[in-house]
Amino acid sequence: MFSIYKKDQSNYKITDLSFVALINDLEHVKENIYCNNFSPELFYIELICSLINNIDVTLYDNKIIEKSHTKIENSITLLDVEDLTARIMNSKSSLTLFTSGTTGNPKRIKHTVKRFIEMCRVQEDRNIVWALLYNPSHMAGLQVFFQSFINKNKLVYLFETSKMVLLKACEAEKITHISATPTFYRLLAPYDFVVPTIVRCTLGGEKSDSKLLENLKNVFVNAKMNNIYASTEAGSIFISKGEFFEVLPKLKDKVKFVENEIVLHHTLIGEFDKEKWFYTGDLVEFIDDKKFVIISRKSDFVNIGGNRVNILEVEQVIRNLSQVINVSISTQDNSVLGKILIANVVLNIELTKKEFKNLIKPKLAHYKIPTKINFVEKLKMAKSGKLIRT
Amino acid sequence: MTIVENIINEICEDKGLDTISFSENGYQDLKLRDDIGFDSFDLAQLTVMIEDEFDIDIFEDGIVSTVREILQKLP
Numbered sequence: 001m002f003s004i005y006k007k008d009q010s011n012y013k014i015t016d017l018s019f020v021a022l023i024n025d026l027e028h029v030k031e032n033i034y035c036n037n038f039s040p041e042l043f044y045i046e047l048i049c050s051l052i053n054n055i056d057v058t059l060y061d062n063k064i065i066e067k068s069h070t071k072i073e074n075s076i077t078l079l080d081v082e083d084l085t086a087r088i089m090n091s092k093s094s095l096t097l098f099t100s101g102t103t104g105n106p107k108r109i110k111h112t113v114k115r116f117i118e119m120c121r122v123q124e125d126r127n128i129v130w131a132l133l134y135n136p137s138h139m140a141g142l143q144v145f146f147q148s149f150i151n152k153n154k155l156v157y158l159f160e161t162s163k164m165v166l167l168k169a170c171e172a173e174k175i176t177h178i179s180a181t182p183t184f185y186r187l188l189a190p191y192d193f194v195v196p197t198i199v200r201c202t203l204g205g206e207k208s209d210s211k212l213l214e215n216l217k218n219v220f221v222n223a224k225m226n227n228i229y230a231s232t233e234a235g236s237i238f239i240s241k242g243e244f245f246e247v248l249p250k251l252k253d254k255v256k257f258v259e260n261e262i263v264l265h266h267t268l269i270g271e272f273d274k275e276k277w278f279y280t281g282d283l284v285e286f287i288d289d290k291k292f293v294i295i296s297r298k299s300d301f302v303n304i305g306g307n308r309v310n311i312l313e314v315e316q317v318i319r320n321l322s323q324v325i326n327v328s329i330s331t332q333d334n335s336v337l338g339k340i341l342i343a344n345v346v347l348n349i350e351l352t353k354k355e356f357k358n359l360i361k362p363k364l365a366h367y368k369i370p371t372k373i374n375f376v377e378k379l380k381m382a383k384s385g386k387l388i389r390t
Numbered sequence: 391m392t393i394v395e396n397i398i399n400e401i402c403e404d405k406g407l408d409t410i411s412f413s414e415n416g417y418q419d420l421k422l423r424d425d426i427g428f429d430s431f432d433l434a435q436l437t438v439m440i441e442d443e444f445d446i447d448i449f450e451d452g453i454v455s456t457v458r459e460i461l462q463k464l465p
Contacts, residue, residue, distance in 0.1 A: 305434070336430055336433045336437055371431070371434050
């Protein structure tokens with residue numbers, strides 16, 4: 001038997017996970033509610049059913065694209081929500097995901113359910129309401145799912161919805177926990193609203209900056225701000241309450257730094273490689289013995305006419321201008337300099353390219369000033385919620 | 391070729407260099423680096439602006455050093 005709680009009239013969906021998941025006859029579900037459009041309920045039902053039955057799944061683009069087997073040998077009778085949660089927590093399934101490919105070709109990464117459960121925080125508070133703003137089949141979306149599921153919290157499905165719908169859902173559902181990429185939060189500008197229900201606001205997946213944090217503090221007035229360092233390969237590794245990260249004591253032997261690059265022990269990462277240590281390509285700068293800031297990825301550095309330029313730094317300087325809503329910097333081959341920087345900029349007032357250049361000149365070394373400037377209405381965002389630099 | 395003249399002068403003004411005039415004799419022999427004062431970043435800027443306008447990379451098959459060499463590459 002199954003039931004689905006739907007709320008369509010407000011243009012968002014609530015997935016009450018503890019309720020939705022009280023089924024395990026997957027074929028029956030598929031026959032009865034399958035439709036061509038993506039259905040978050042179906043996605044989660046299929047996922048939960050697979051995990052209960054210890055089926056390995058491969059997820060891609062909002063879908064379960066592969067399963068180790070589809071036939072369920074023995075029918076399982078679920079006693080109640082506690083029983084269901086326990087079965088998920090003890091599932092032997094693995095989940096194969098794909099990296100977003102924003103820094104190269106997508107890679108297959110396999111994680112056990114156990115690893116996802118380890119990453120969750122146990123919270124007694126049943127009044128926590130999560131907003132799902134990440135792609136449900138990606139690492140971050142699955143982390144939010146497991147976090148809400150094992151704590152029996154409500155999950156409000158808001159992936160790919162507009163600012164207006166998000167605000168409406170926050171008010172109607174009293175959303176308390178929100179987690180998204182800095183790119184997503186920047187798209188909420190202008191910050192002319194206040195959401196008092198949110199008590200925890202997490203930023204992950206990309207480098208954040210102090211201007212954005214300040215803006216978010218004015219919007220999510222009651223929220224504690226968190227930065228999270230996570231990746232598809234490793235899941236969550238470091239969390240910071242402010243700007244600085246620290247290695248958690250329990251991970252002390254599993255994280256090292258080689259020439260300021262974060263290097264992780266293979267037990268922390270998915271089974272995509274047999275190497276003992278995984279070089280993340282993410283670079284840090286130590287503030288003292290323990291505290292560090294994540295400065296960029298190795299691939300964020302480009303050589304412009306013999307000068308090493310960190311494109312994230314250029315983005316940040318431009319983004320800090322009051323006339324700028326958002327910016328992405330990409331590179332293009334150039335016959336003179338090898339590579340040049342291209343800036344795609346979203347402005348909040350009209351400027352000529354010359355006026356714009358005059359604004360950034362005093363703030364950037366001449367070789368860091370983008371050669372080409374395009375004013376655009378919006379920037380491209382990957383399904384993972386990260387900025388696409390093209 | 392006032393478009394090229396405008397592009398060169400826009401970069402000159404941007405950098406605080408003296409502008410040039412295509413109505414003066416010998417303008418075609420002006421060297422981009424030595425006479426006008428462009429550095430490699432200005433030349434990159436020049437290629438991008440000319441490419442935007444004419445869809446031609448003037449530096450594709452080697453470094454262009456004078457105004458004349460630019461004009462010869464354009465339709």
